[in-house]
Amino acid sequence: MTAAPSAIVILTGAGISAESGVSTFRDKDGIWAKVDYREVATPEGFARDPAKVHAFYNMRRRAVREVKPNAAHEALARLERGYPGDVLVVTQNVDSLHKMAGTQNLIHMHGQHNQILCNNCGMRMPWADDLSVEIACQACGTTGSLRPDVVWFGEMPYHMGRISKALSGCGLFISIGTSGTVYPAAGFVADARRAGAHTVELNLEPSEGVSHFHEAIHGRATEIVPKFVDSLLELARG
Numbered sequence: 001m002t003a004a005p006s007a008i009v010i011l012t013g014a015g016i017s018a019e020s021g022v023s024t025f026r027d028k029d030g031i032w033a034k035v036d037y038r039e040v041a042t043p044e045g046f047a048r049d050p051a052k053v054h055a056f057y058n059m060r061r062r063a064v065r066e067v068k069p070n071a072a073h074e075a076l077a078r079l080e081r082g083y084p085g086d087v088l089v090v091t092q093n094v095d096s097l098h099k100m101a102g103t104q105n106l107i108h109m110h111g112q113h114n115q116i117l118c119n120n121c122g123m124r125m126p127w128a129d130d131l132s133v134e135i136a137c138q139a140c141g142t143t144g145s146l147r148p149d150v151v152w153f154g155e156m157p158y159h160m161g162r163i164s165k166a167l168s169g170c171g172l173f174i175s176i177g178t179s180g181t182v183y184p185a186a187g188f189v190a191d192a193r194r195a196g197a198h199t200v201e202l203n204l205e206p207s208e209g210v211s212h213f214h215e216a217i218h219g220r221a222t223e224i225v226p227k228f229v230d231s232l233l234e235l236a237r238g
């Protein structure tokens with residue numbers, strides 16, 4: 001890449017939050033090594049045993065309550081503030097670490113832990129406490145219809161129209177801390193390439209989709225992301 005692209009789309013996954021103390025999913029000690037995703041992260045699992053699903057997300061909501069953004073989240077916020085073009089962060093993560101670091105142009109494509117959704121009336125609201133089947137929706141009064149506002153397997157991720165539009169107009173696509181196994185996010189690199197973008201993977205190790213990227217840098221997010229951001233800001237300064 002010799003010139004600074006006018007628009008950048010950045011996809012992030014669990015690996016960017018790992019050094020803040022948030023578990024990833026598919027590493028050997030990751031969440032899906034301990035819990036069956038079909039039981040806690042599918043609409044069918046919720047219909048079968050909502051109390052089990054609430055217990056899982058209550059535990060995760062509590063776990064992310066104390067965590068803080070790390071140098072990688074902070075670098076992306078710095079990029080947004082200092083870059084002369086558009087910078088959009090699309091995260092698969094349901095934690096609030098990008099927002100806490102100061103990123104503003106942000107899409108939570110898999111929803112957010114600290115928000116709930118009513119399956120009956122579609123009401124959404126912020127939620128910091130434990131959730132249970134006994135709690136009634138404040139909007140429609142239905143009991144048992146409240147769920148975490150996170151996207152489960154088999155459901156359509158949020159804001160796909162806005163994401164597709166951004167990918168089709170970007171000159172640089174960066175994927176950070178994701179294993180590249182979950183679609184549609186795993187297909188964003190191909191969409192960006194079709195749009196003519198330069199594509200870069202920043203991950204601890206080669207992801208499943210590494211061969212789709214023009215460039216790959218491997219290491220810990222807190223080391224490689226700030227360096228990459230510095231090089232982009234340098235390029236933009238000319």
Ligand code: OAD
Nearest residue numbers: 013014015018024025026092177178179182203204220221
């Ligand atoms: P994964 O757990 O699948 O992948 C995390 C990636 O981060 C792996 O490739 C790790 O090598 C890398 N990684 C770990 N520590 C890192 C570090 N310190 N620095 C840089 N990289 C590091 O998580 P995701 O790809 O985010 O969806 O998973 C995608 C989706 O699958 C999640 O949003 C979630 C999950 O099931 C749903 O629940 C719908």
